[in-house]
Amino acid sequence: MSENIKVTGLNVWFDKNQALKDVSITIPKNEITAVIGPSGCGKSTFIRCINRMNDLVPKCKVTGRIEVDGKDIYDADVDVVEVRKRIGMVFQKPNPFPKSIFENIAYAPRIHGKDLDPSLQGTKVTKYTKKELAELVERSLRRAALWDEVKDRMEKSAYDLSGGQQQRLCIARTMAVDPEIILFDEPCSALDPIATAKIEDLLVDLKKDYTVVIVTHNMQQAARVADRTAFFYLGELIEFGETERIFEKPEQKLTEQYITGRMG
Amino acid sequence: MRRRTKERLFFMLFRGCAWAVGLALLIIVGYIVVLGIGVISWEFLTEFPRRGFTEGGIFPAIVGTLYLMALVMVIAVPIGVLTAVYISEYQGKSRFAGALRVAVNNLAGVPSIVYGLLGLGMLVFYLNWGFSLLASAMTLAFLVLPLVITASREAIQAVPSSLREASLALGTTKWQTIRHHVLPYSTPGILTGIILSLSRAAGETAPILLTGVVLTKTILPQDVWDTFMAMPFQLYALATRTVFEKTADFQYGTALVLLIMVVLMNLAAIVIRNRYREKYKW
Ligand SMILES: Nc1ncnc2c1ncn2[C@@H]1O[C@H](COP(=O)(O)OP(=O)(O)O)[C@@H](O)[C@H]1O
Ligand SMILES: [Mg+2]
Numbered sequence: 001m002s003e004n005i006k007v008t009g010l011n012v013w014f015d016k017n018q019a020l021k022d023v024s025i026t027i028p029k030n031e032i033t034a035v036i037g038p039s040g041c042g043k044s045t046f047i048r049c050i051n052r053m054n055d056l057v058p059k060c061k062v063t064g065r066i067e068v069d070g071k072d073i074y075d076a077d078v079d080v081v082e083v084r085k086r087i088g089m090v091f092q093k094p095n096p097f098p099k100s101i102f103e104n105i106a107y108a109p110r111i112h113g114k115d116l117d118p119s120l121q122g123t124k125v126t127k128y129t130k131k132e133l134a135e136l137v138e139r140s141l142r143r144a145a146l147w148d149e150v151k152d153r154m155e156k157s158a159y160d161l162s163g164g165q166q167q168r169l170c171i172a173r174t175m176a177v178d179p180e181i182i183l184f185d186e187p188c189s190a191l192d193p194i195a196t197a198k199i200e201d202l203l204v205d206l207k208k209d210y211t212v213v214i215v216t217h218n219m220q221q222a223a224r225v226a227d228r229t230a231f232f233y234l235g236e237l238i239e240f241g242e243t244e245r246i247f248e249k250p251e252q253k254l255t256e257q258y259i260t261g262r263m264g
Numbered sequence: 265m266r267r268r269t270k271e272r273l274f275f276m277l278f279r280g281c282a283w284a285v286g287l288a289l290l291i292i293v294g295y296i297v298v299l300g301i302g303v304i305s306w307e308f309l310t311e312f313p314r315r316g317f318t319e320g321g322i323f324p325a326i327v328g329t330l331y332l333m334a335l336v337m338v339i340a341v342p343i344g345v346l347t348a349v350y351i352s353e354y355q356g357k358s359r360f361a362g363a364l365r366v367a368v369n370n371l372a373g374v375p376s377i378v379y380g381l382l383g384l385g386m387l388v389f390y391l392n393w394g395f396s397l398l399a400s401a402m403t404l405a406f407l408v409l410p411l412v413i414t415a416s417r418e419a420i421q422a423v424p425s426s427l428r429e430a431s432l433a434l435g436t437t438k439w440q441t442i443r444h445h446v447l448p449y450s451t452p453g454i455l456t457g458i459i460l461s462l463s464r465a466a467g468e469t470a471p472i473l474l475t476g477v478v479l480t481k482t483i484l485p486q487d488v489w490d491t492f493m494a495m496p497f498q499l500y501a502l503a504t505r506t507v508f509e510k511t512a513d514f515q516y517g518t519a520l521v522l523l524i525m526v527v528l529m530n531l532a533a534i535v536i537r538n539r540y541r542e543k544y545k546w
Contacts, residue, residue, distance in 0.1 A: 051433065053429065053432070053433065056428075056429070056432065081435050081436070081437055082435070083435075084432065084433055084434065084435040085434075085435030088433065088434070089429075089433040091426060091429065091430070091433075093426060095424075095426040095427060095429070095430040096430075097427060097430065097431075097445065098427075098449060098543065098544045107431075107434070107444070108434040108435065108436065111434075111436055111440060111444075112435065157543075170430070173430075173434065174433070174434070177434055177435060
């Protein structure tokens, strides 16, 4: 296993409320890591630190280190915009733009151009040609297993799609930026079982190319898709290990209580 | 039983009030339409007034009001929208933004004559702009700025934060997110606010009365430093003359044209709102 994200001593406060307490965890490359725990335990807060989404919350304070490929993304010389290009995020509620299906995917690549090399810092941007852009959109949609369902209505509004399709559109949109890590925050909580199954299949397929971190409140889902599982409780990382081990032989009492459903 | 009766009673009361309001509006509008419609003709719309506003038309007053609206728009819209963007998107912890918000909320309640005095003292005399189209437009811009800011802010804040997050998570900058998402999605609301604000400005008399409007002028304004004629003031001036009966036709005609202009602007606002409500329903 090669490490991809190394978190050390992460603390997060929202004003005076401490949401994460001294979390240290190493997330391996090209694997799926699930984050589970009762609601309010800090799962979203945790993954939103990895792409610095919490920067947007006014009274949020973050301490500790999050190294991605050896570089602390909270260092002063790091451009947060570059961080978010490398680390994509899919949200709980599908949030496509109120634009066409094509535009949803094409938007970010058109903005960023072809130079996704962070050392250039967006100074030298080559634009995609129309044809390249269309190819990129198709590739992203295929990768998200959505192409066949939408190829005849690329100019239609993304809002005409079903919830599950919208969520796969959001996944395709994230992949079009070519990130190396994708964070999912309960991506299936608004979806029906069939749509959920499709996303789960997709997740398993994605780990060939991406490191995946997924928050889920659904333990069966964690058991089905994740290589490793992290259990959070009241802002602390209680236990982290291979999914099978966590579910079959949890070392911590709290973990056992949670996965056996004996926790309120 | 008693509760039911009470319920009925209050319902009737509410309905009565609604009817009374509707009726009052109908009477006022109906009165102006009935008395003004016969006055309006091609000549009335395209000619200068003659013989002390008993012949000819109100062309220069219409043009003056349109010039004024155009200038107010040019001044108030960019400032208003940018301020709204600043308050709602960049506010952060800034004290200044908080103070600005309070100021904007309270400015909306300041009587228009006060703006007129401000324009007279500051623009006409202190800055030495003289009685001019520009001084009047600037004064009216001050007056409608709070309205433009408030409407824009509401439209901007109606854009769900999930869309901002979606954009930022793709590695766009804050400004790109505002320019490509927040502003386009809130444009219908902002436009509606702008049109309603302008229609408010179109009918104002006090601010222009003190800063640049005149009753008669033989040519159209040549530049922004020139004085101008305008419909609401013409109406006011003719109606308050001692011999107001002689110009009654002109007054009703002017009132009707002004009314039509304002109604059209409000209709445009409604159309825009409905058209886009479909497009951006989150
Ligand atoms: N934007 C925010 N502002 C203030 N407090 C927040 C914010 N987001 C999360 N919190 C707090 O942080 C804690 C963890 O929340 P969260 O990470 O959303 O939990 P989870 O995703 O596990 O349900 C909660 O106590 C919550 O109230
Ligand atoms: Mg959450």
